[in-house]
Amino acid sequence: MRQRYRVFALGLILVLLLSIAGCQSSTLQQEKPQSKVEETDVVVIGAGGAGLAAAVSAAENGAKVIVLEKMPMVGGNTIRSGGAYNAVDPERQKKQGIEDSIEKHFQQTLEGGDYKAKPELVRVLVENALDGLHWLESMGMKFKDEVYTVLGALWPRSHSPADNDAGFSYIETLRKAAEEKGVKILVETKAEELIMENGRVVGVKATNAEGEELIFKARKGVVLATGGFAANVEMRMKYNENLGPEIPTTNHPGATGDGIVMAEKVGANLIGMEYIQLLPMGDPEDGSLTGWLAPGVEQMIFVNKEGKRFVAEDARRDVMTNALFKQPDALMYVISDHKSFPKGKTSFNEDPNDLIAKGKVIKADTIEELARKINVPPENLKATVEKYNKAVEQNKDEEFGKKLLGFKIDTPPFYASARKPTVHHTMGGVEIDTKARVIGKDGKPIPGLYAAGEVTGGIHGANRLGGNALADVIVFGRIAGESAAKGE
Ligand SMILES: Cc1cc2nc3c(=O)[nH]c(=O)nc-3n(C[C@H](O)[C@H](O)[C@H](O)COP(=O)(O)OP(=O)(O)OC[C@H]3O[C@@H](n4cnc5c(N)ncnc54)[C@H](O)[C@@H]3O)c2cc1C
Incomplete structure (x- = not known):
């Protein structure tokens, strides 16, 4: 009798414990977790x-x-x-x-x-x-x-x-x-x-x-x-x-x-x-600022698909981007020469030789060869670079009024990278x-x-x-x- 009572009491305690636990868990489920x-x-x-x-x-x-x-x-x-x-x-x-x-x-x-x-x-x-x-x-x-x-x-x-x-x-x-x-x-x-x-x-x-x-x-x-x-x-x-x-x-x-x-x-x-600011400097594939040699303003020119300059490269960013939108396919090439080739990494922390190997930067020994490689008329690009070098010599860019005329583009090898407009800063x-x-x-x-x-x-x-x-x-x-x- 005593034995049966003990089993019953234990069973009752167990049921009680289980029901309390169940009740608690259902309360927890209903409550929204507290924010930390x-x-x-x-x-x-x-x-x-x-x-x-x-x-x-x-x-x-x-x-x-x-x-x-x-x-x-x-x-x-x-x-x-x-x-x-x-x-x-x-x-x-x-x-x-x-x-x-x-x-x-x-x-x-x-x-x-x-x-x-x-x-x-x-x-x-x-x-x-x-x-x-x-x-x-x-x-x-x-x-x-x-x-x-x-x-x-x-x-x-x-x-x-x-x-x-x-x-x-x-x-x-x-x-x-x-x-x-x-x-x-x-x-x-x-x-x-x-x-x-x-x-x-x-x-x-x-x-x-x-x-x-x-x-x-x-x-x-x-x-x-x-x-x-x-x-x-x-x-x-x-x-x-x-x-x-x-x-x-x-x-x-x-x-x-x-x-x-x-x-x-x-x-x-x-x-x-x-x-909202756009830059004329986007990589044509992803709009990023990487994938070019990033020389200073004084060391480069921009040419369109016809091999012609279209803006002062030291202008405001909005002026340059608006000018680029008016060029064929809104695409340009940045042209520079050996003098500004990065000594180590580019300012975007890229290996310049790697960029050449990947075809992001095109390299050539003459301006005409560079033009052929990027598919712009060689006679146009040659004339553009000659005219620009004269402007540097005379310290006067009659065509576009660039003032920061630092270097001529005259020392091989020459380099080119394609660029497109990209949204940059708000x-x-x-x-x-x-x-x-x-x-x-x-x-x-x-x-x-x-x-x-x-x-x-x-x-x-x-x-x-x-x-x-x-x-x-x-x-x-x-x-x-x-x-x-x-x-x-
Ligand atoms: C490719 C590139 C090149 C540039 N180069 C130059 C340059 O050479 N010189 C120059 O002057 N300017 C440059 N700029 C512009 C300049 O880098 C930026 O304007 C500047 O870094 C912005 O700094 P910030 O701290 O305001 O914002 P960010 O550096 O963008 O930092 C904002 C942070 O807030 C975080 N955040 C946003 N929302 C939330 C949220 N809800 N909760 C928690 N975190 C959040 C973001 O994830 C981010 O980490 C460049 C910009 C780009 C994109």
Whole structure:
């Protein structure tokens, strides 16, 4: 009897336990999983140049920082950039006999952007560009001694990394500095929404690779550094219907304008959204900026399929691209000679001999042979090069008015690469002030929200000078980090 009772009691306990467990699991199934919450001083969205610069700067100013990056790797467009950084730099420029001034950089930036930029932001950019470069050098980054004119820079003040690894060294330098300062960088973590409380941005809702929701609370501020939207065809067509999917882009696939959308939802003012830059320098196969020798403006000419020049090669980027659209098949060849053949890698970190082997760069011992290889009339190309060399001799390009006439194209071997228009940079975005605070539609800063880099508007106006974006990213990234850390 006692035995039977014991079995019954055990059975009852088991049933009870099972039912409790079942009840708990069904409760768990019904409940939405709790979001994981993390708290810090400053949250930075985007681990490109601007985001990492902001993270380092915020940490330098005593803040605890978390960086969210949606892609599996850090770097964004910055890591794939050509690395050209504009700054008036008397020490380097004097050695090359280049006359320059902050005022000239200021005027060229404003005028080159059709006076659509905010002058006070341009002022901050040009006055702090050299200091930004020295800041990178203080973290161990090395730049070449010589400056040059990157395409569309309008003046020889472009610096490039000493080891020719283009955008990579910016990201590596900043990433290492950030990690040394205790910054936490989370990849595959996509910011979805800014969290507002009582009119202040206090954090970010994000998702991880598993689709889980994460909440990052920011005690001091959130920095938007999500880059531009050149890779978002729908968004770029909203602002310029001519930029459909048939035109490729130089940008990484994550350049989809997320930050602009998130900021707009919390009342940010957008400026200059219709100013979208194309380059005449796209690889005909994929629109990328790789696949050519990338000589300086002074060292090359552009010819169309008829072997004729059609624009000044030192012109604004929009002027050159518009001129290219009017040429047969909108296709051109960049022609250069032995003098500018890269000594090591190209400025896009490619092996020039490899490019020749792949047929991206065509090499020939004479101009006529080069013409035959690229299928343009040899007599035309010969006449074009002769005329150009005369213009260099006389220091006057009567045909197109090129001013940066550096070198004749007269030393074999000669080189050619085909190029097409490609969407490159979005100059518009979130409006900021000189402290990188995001401005709302009411004209006042949105408390707790800062922005830097290509996500912002008002710095380049209607056309960006080549080499000004990396300076922008470092100068304003640094300011945004400091402002956020100080809660300004
Ligand atoms: C091929 C190429 C060559 C260039 N060469 C030069 C040059 O030589 N000189 C020059 O001055 N400029 C150059 N530019 C332009 C310049 O590189 C860019 O304007 C600049 O690097 C942009 O920096 P950024 O930090 O604002 O954005 P990015 O470097 O693009 O970084 C933005 C980051 O934010 C991340 N992100 C986006 N949305 C989210 C989200 N929702 N959540 C989390 N993360 C997100 C992105 O994945 C990306 O990593 C070049 C651009 C390209 C594409």
